Amino acid sequence: GEDVEQSLFLSVREGDSSVINCTYTDSSSTYLYWYKQEPGAGLQLLTYIFSNMDMKQDQRLTVLLNKKDKHLSLRIADTQTGDSAIYFCAVENGGGADGLTFGKGTHLIIQP
Amino acid sequence: DAGITQSPRHKVTETGTPVTLRCHQTENHRYMYWYRQDPGHGLRLIHYSYGVKDTDKGEVSDGYSVSRSKTEDFLLTLESATSSQTSVYFCAISDVGTTPDTQYFGPGTRLTVL
Numbered sequence: 001g002e003d004v005e006q007s008l009f010l011s012v013r014e015g016d017s018s019v020i021n022c023t024y025t026d027s028s029s030t031y032l033y034w035y036k037q038e039p040g041a042g043l044q045l046l047t048y049i050f051s052n053m054d055m056k057q058d059q060r061l062t063v064l065l066n067k068k069d070k071h072l073s074l075r076i077a078d079t080q081t082g083d084s085a086i087y088f089c090a091v092e093n094g095g096g097a098d099g100l101t102f103g104k105g106t107h108l109i110i111q112p
Numbered sequence: 113d114a115g116i117t118q119s120p121r122h123k124v125t126e127t128g129t130p131v132t133l134r135c136h137q138t139e140n141h142r143y144m145y146w147y148r149q150d151p152g153h154g155l156r157l158i159h160y161s162y163g164v165k166d167t168d169k170g171e172v173s174d175g176y177s178v179s180r181s182k183t184e185d186f187l188l189t190l191e192s193a194t195s196s197q198t199s200v201y202f203c204a205i206s207d208v209g210t211t212p213d214t215q216y217f218g219p220g221t222r223l224t225v226l
Binding site: 004031033035041042043044045048088092093097098099100101102103104105 | 143145147152153154155156157160162168170171202204206213214215216217218219220
């Protein structure tokens with residue numbers, strides 16, 4: 001089955017950029033997703049990228065996709081304390097209707 | 113949370129007892145999903161449904177069953193709970209056919225099996 005890998009922790013200083021990386025094994029996903037989970041809450045869709053795109057920018061968020069290397073990244077510019085959360089990379093199981101496969105999540109820790 | 117509620121939000125039960133978790137949506141979305149979240153594992157798909165009475169297994173379906181008798185409700189049942197099923201359970205819905213097939217998540221149910 002699909003395998004999605006992320007590093008478990010990332011620590012950055014407030015105001016710096018955060019880059020969260022993800023690798024995956026199955027390249028059939030039409031869309032690739034980033035979800036955010038704050039403590040005690042459910043998952044919130046942060047952004048997504050169509051598999052035919054290399055980059056997508058949405059305000060402070062930049063998603064980069066390297067299909068050849070099966071690598072996805074999320075860059076958060078000007079990281080704030082409110083960005084402290086767990087970030088999950090997710091890819092589709094076959095078609096999007098068959099559910100998602102998630103990475104284990106990256107805990108983003110903000111240092112003052 | 114996109115019109116998704118889960119009940120109960122917290123439950124403590126004993127090994128061997130049956131447990132049913134409920135997911136209710138008001139969005140009239142066709143697809144519904146159950147995931148479990150465990151430390152070190154992220155979220156893993158248990159079962160999903162693509163319509164009333166239509167369900168399929170996910171990655172970690174052993175020990176779980178589901179039912180969907182109405183569009184708005186998706187039930188997850190642990191026939192005989194075990195300690196390994198202690199987890200946080202999330203329901204998600206999707207309006208497949210939109211672009212992309214975005215999943216929206218409920219607030220979760222924290223289940224502890226003693």
